[in-house]
Amino acid sequence: MIKGGRSLISSAPVFSNDAKKLLVCTGNNVSIFNTSTGLQITELEGHTRPVTSVIVVSTFTPSS
Numbered sequence: 001m002i003k004g005g006r007s008l009i010s011s012a013p014v015f016s017n018d019a020k021k022l023l024v025c026t027g028n029n030v031s032i033f034n035t036s037t038g039l040q041i042t043e044l045e046g047h048t049r050p051v052t053s054v055i056v057v058s059t060f061t062p063s064s
Contacts, residue, residue: 014054025051 013024021041022033030044030051 011051011053014056016056017058023054023056025054027051030054 009024009026011025013022015022015035020035022035024031024033026043027050028045028047032041032043033039034041
């Protein structure tokens with residue numbers, strides 16, 4: 001069970017590239033959870049409108 005979230009989830013949750021974090025759009029915020037513990041790590045606040053999606057971009061470093 002994930003604790004610390006809100007009842008309004010506006011889009012499908014998204015995992016970080018390493019699958020250690022779960023990002024959830026909750027109204028005007030994005031809640032970030034630790035997938036090992038299920039606890040909320042932080043919340044990204046400050047949006048003036050509902051957050052409708054989250055995109056995780058892979059960090060790719062080309063080989064030398």
